[in-house]
Amino acid sequence: MRILVTGATGTVGSNVVEQLTALDPTIQIRALTRNAEATLPAGVEIAVGDLASPDTVADAFKDVDAVHFINFAGHGYGALPDPAGLVALAEAAGVRRATVLGGVATGPLEQALAASAIETAYLHPVEFMSNAAMWWSAVVKAGEAIREPFGDRLSAMVHPADIAAVAAKALVDGGYDGQSLVITGPEVLTMQDKVQILSEAVGREIAFVELTVEEAHAKWRSEGMPEGVIAFLTEALGNTPEEGKTVADTVERVTGRPARSFAEWAAEHADAFR
Template sequence: MRILITGATGSVGRNVVEQLIALDPAVELRALTRNLAADLPEGVEIAVGDLAEPQTLAEAFTGVDAVHFINFAGDQYAPLPEADAVVALAEAAGVRRATVLGGRDEGALEQALVKSPIETTFLHPVEFMSNALMWWAETIKSGQPIREPFGDRLSAMVHPADIGAVAAKVLLDGGYDGQELVITGPEVVSIPDRFRALSAAVGREIEFVELTVEEAHENWAANGMGEDMIAFLTEALGNTPEEGKTVSGTVEAVTGRPARTFEQWAVEHADAFR
């Protein structure tokens, strides 16, 4: 079996690659990337291409049985401009199974796959545990307090390796055609829970200072964040949907083992915060 992973160098795509190797070391993997020199595990074939440019994809799809798709293009999560063309190429190449990692919204790719004969499963992970690296690592390393709004926020946040594990199992075995799988961690985690776990992992107390929404907006803007992203974060953090703070049980149901906890993630990544 040959599987193509798009977004293979991203936080989820990399985990899809690693979990596929762990589940079936004999599986043939091909990674779609815009960078020929991408750092990927030994034995993974690299195909240079871009989902936003269908004319670059014909070779990447050749001989592929299954595809892990992302539904966006580039680092700014822009919608795919020619999703129908992408799916047509995959269908013509004989692709028979797909998983789709959604971005902020359902896009044209999902709609095109629903109309195709490709067996497709839609993956909807909630907040990534790894967001703590992006938001907090440098501040914590410098010994400064974390300053954020919405200190009472709850999240059923998920370990990226568990997203990869669910995708890998579905790509290899199928069985979830047309289903939307909400992927969460094993528990609902509060902001204090996160800092307790990180403090224990790094061996020192991490201070948290709650900001007002207005203070947060000023802080984000001063750090170069655009208005659209500020609005998105305000909604996502301040009005987390019920789905984002409800444990789904998908990881255990699909993989047969419990989802990883935030405490586990914190221990694994403690060096990034020291």
């Protein structure tokens, strides 16, 4: 079996590569990347191309049985310009199965896959545990307090490896055609819970200062954050949808093992905060 992983150097894509190998070492993995010099595990075939330019990825679909798609283009999470063209290329190449990782919203790629003959599972993870490193590692390393709004906000945050493990099982085993799989961690945590767990992993107390919404906006603007992102974060953090703060059994149901906890993630990545 040959599987194409798009977004293969991203947070989830790189984990999909690892989880596929762990699930079945005989699987042939082809990684789509815009960077010909990308570092990938030994034995992974590199295909250079960009989902935003379908003519660059036609060869990547050749002799592929299944594809892990992302529904956005590049680091800015922009819309794919021709998702129907991508799906047509995949169908013409004989792709039988797919997973698609949603970005900000469900869009034309999902619609094109639903209208195709490709068996597709739609992955909808909640907040990534890895966001903690992106937002807080430099602050904690500097010995400063974590300063965020909405200290009592609830989150069923998920380990990226669990998102990938669900994707890997769906790609290899199938059986999830048309299903929307909400992927969460095993527990619901507040901001204070996360900071305390991280403190235990790092081995020292990390201070937390809760900001007002106005203070958070001022902080984010001082860091150069665009107004659109500030508005998105304010809504996402201040009005987290129910699925983002409710534990789903998807990881255990699909993979046969419990979802990884934030304590596990923090222990794995403690050095990033020291």
